[in-house]
Amino acid sequence: MSKAVVLALLSAGLFCAVGKAQAVSAELQCQLQVPAAVHGTSVWYQMGYPFNLTANNLGLLPGSTLYQMAEQAFGLWQQGVSETAVMAQVSQRCASFSAVELNREYSFFEEEGNTPTHLTACGDMTTTVVQSFALLDGQPLTLSNFKAVIIGEEQKPAITRLIVQAFNLKQQGQLETAILEQTFAYCQQQSAEFKQQLAAEFYAE
Incomplete structure (x- = not known):
């Protein structure tokens, strides 16, 4: 199994775990969601996937905060922006969301393969x-x-x-x-x- 596939599987597992998290502070949600959006989209972008299929592979619910940040990150990857800059811009976007918004469901993945x-x-x-x-x-x-x-x-x-x-x-x-x-x-x-x-x-x- 290639490194890219392994990373993709790890990314999917991360999104499942994050998506089912209990209500926490906006700061903690951003600590979880920003890396998930940035690294998750990076994996699939590098493999040549479009955003709509990337979002589905990551189990993202359209309109959710994580979906919006992933879409932003994906667009930045397409522009050739550096990882540091992508992380900074997505972090700024995350800071604009309220704790209520960030704690809403954003993954359709179910644990233990029950999706x-x-x-x-x-x-x-x-x-x-x-x-x-x-x-x-x-x-x-x-x-x-x-x-x-x-x-x-x-x-x-x-x-x-x-x-x-x-x-x-x-x-x-x-x-x-x-x-x-x-x-x-x-x-x-x-x-x-x-x-x-x-x-x-x-x-x-």
Whole structure:
């Protein structure tokens, strides 16, 4: 397992622990949330992930304080800002939040692997689909070949929809980060029923 993956797993564990913390002072919350936002986004940014998928991989609830700080940190990484400067700017942002705001729930991760699978299916399946372009191994880039390397001959309609979405973006000449971003966004826009079906198809493997 690569260092980046190990760091990502540690980051996810940190977000789970932080997100379930009991109410504490704003100062302590910032001591927890700022490094989580800065280091958590750094890991996924370096691996070429877009922000929407990064936030999902970190279990962030949209609109939460940690989500807002992570979004700020990610934008600063994209600008090539140094880690020291990113930490300083995110710390300043954190100081603008009240203790009440900082103590609100900001992670959908549950402890001991009990996170509902429909919340993680879009992120996990999007990553699997896009990484599967490399598995074609010299085969022509056709929809049938691409589908075959992911699900073979199995009938998995929800997964197939994401395969088609990613394939079409690839055919348009989109880069991997853009394909990740747009395929994940497409998945997130689907119904709760679709996400539950996707989870059933993906995690059954």
